[in-house]
Amino acid sequence: MEQFVAAVQEVQAEKHRDVSVVDEKAVQNDSTSPSTSASIKTTAAELRKEWIQFVTLCLCLFLAGWNDGTTGPLLPRIQEFYNLGYTAVSTLFLLQCIGFIIGACAALYLNDKIGFGKSLVLGASCQIIAYIAQSTAPPFPVLVTFSALNGFGLAIQDAQSTGYVAVMRHYPDRKMGALHAVYVSPLVATQFAKLPHRWSFHYMISCALAVCAAIATACVFRFKRQEELLDYGNRRDDGDETEEVDGKNKYRQIFSMRVLHYLAFFMLLYVGIELTMGGWIVTFMLRERNGGSSSGYVASGLYGGLMLGRVVLLPLNEKIGEQRAIFVYAAIAAALDIVVWRIRDLVGDAVAASIMGLFLGPMYPIVMNQAATFIPRHLLTGSIGWIAGVGQVGSAAFPFITGALASRFDILVLPPLILAMIGVMVVLWLLAVLESRKKRV
Template sequence: MFPGSLCQVLAYTLMAPALPFPALVIAYAINGVGIAMQDAQANGYVASLESNAETKMGVLHAVYGAGALCSPLVATQFSQLKHWSFHYLTSLGLSIVNTAILIAVFRFKSQDECLRKIGQVIPGKASEDSNNSTFRQILGHKTVNLLAFYILVYVGVEVTIGGWIVTFIIQERNGGPSSGYISAGFFGGLMFGRVALLWVNEKIGERRAIFVYALLAIGLELVVWLVPSLVGDAVAVSIVGVLLGPMYPIAMNHAGRVLPRWILTGSIGWIAGFGQAGSAVLPFMTGALSSKFGIRSLQPL
């Protein structure tokens, strides 16, 4: 996690001065590596906990939602200033604090060392798998690949809505420069849903909850697409965030239950990393379609 946090510090240092576009692309690539490393390790660690892992996973991803809620609020303010790139100084300050906290809490210990320190017994690797590399076991596991594809679609939808909805509101609903707050509402809903719907997941079962949330979200996307109301669309987008929120932690909880302990963190790394491809592919598809058919193609996609 520590090298990942350093990648973020470097990336935001390059972004803040508003260097030429190629430098910004390189900085985003470095930032992506840093986020992926921390994302995989954080999810793997929490999924490995024996006590209330499901609840803690919900809280972990609610905090992600809190960060995503704050970012558009900050970015919207800076976007109206001459030195818009100073927005990244805020991110740089947070990434430095993040690095300091990671050092103070984990002190460069491995995951197994941290788990032993809280009293968990770390099982050994199964003998029948001793001849296969960990990476080969991960890629050869059907469950891992199915979860990776699921997360690819989920992350793609989440990032596409959270980002492109601002353009949709500006162009289709005449939202004006404050449309960035719509994105904040979406991620605020994401944060709220990951904690508030924990009891629903337990009541009806996580598998059934996924289908219920997906159908409701599809219905609300139709509302955003077809109902020309700025306020109505803003509310609908926020509720879509609430419904999408629990889907990611549910997948990580499922991985923690069904995957062998010795490949869990590596598997979650692959699932999360492969899933991040969705955050590149679906927004790219949206941009390509909107350039030909207009931003109204966002909702059908």
């Protein structure tokens, strides 16, 4: 009996110990729950902050698309207002090209010297000054001079915005597609182009958008450097590069990469195709397809296709692979360009141009996403800034070349020139892919 009582007491003591352990664990869990909650809140705050930054950068790219997409519809009216030929009016693109070149070269320097936030505000401020001057319909030399200042500001904003989104922590590939999807052509430019003496009032709207961009970037990024904005509590993601390099060494590493130059020249041609088509397709439809005053909507259809392609084709990009997608989309775009060239039908050509934009659209974000795999992470921001900046040079250089050729051979040179550019672009992409695979081996 004594042994039985002792056994019962031992069992009760064991249960008491188990309950004590459970209670102790519950206390420990309760004590750790506040920190867990704080961690969740911190992550939510980071996501919210990143989305606010992303939407602000989308405003910068929308302004870039607004600027580039409105040149085409306004071009015939500018020619008529100033009584200019193709070559003379193409100096708008030439001076903007010079501004883009300076801005592309300055983007890397400004990012290191004054930082990301200040660079964005500087770019928007240059655009504000340029649009104010252009809204007065000044003498043509003054108009094109301020196009250079506008190009300088646009190149800085485009390079900084693209480089920043590429290194965001959450879904940078999808955000890159959405960022460049807002690069669209507005329909409003066509309405202003129909007004003989008030076409320049369009620049007032552009100025208002630039003011909004300057205020938004100043408030959201607060003139801070990119390292401060992206470094949440000095935390690093797994696999991030921690190597620190001085300025000279960084530039030397960036420009010694062969794949960087392939991507930069690819982007030069790609953006050149976008802006050459967008800038001259209206004139092409007016002169060669007997289009009326609504021909400006063809340019809007092209840019609408670009916007949709960067969003709608995202699942297809993932399914067939982004590297392969470039080759497929380039082949389709080339075929549609031949349709515009050889089929003399206004509606058919307008539809072909829009679908062409649909398949050209995803190329820009795909290249920027792939650059993140081709280029070391600690060199990525500067490299993407350079690629985007050089790409913007094409937006001014090739429309000017097209105008010069059109003065001598007529605007019919547009489709074959675009076809040749697509061919060279495909070769450059092939070289970039082969170079990246060679380094992995």
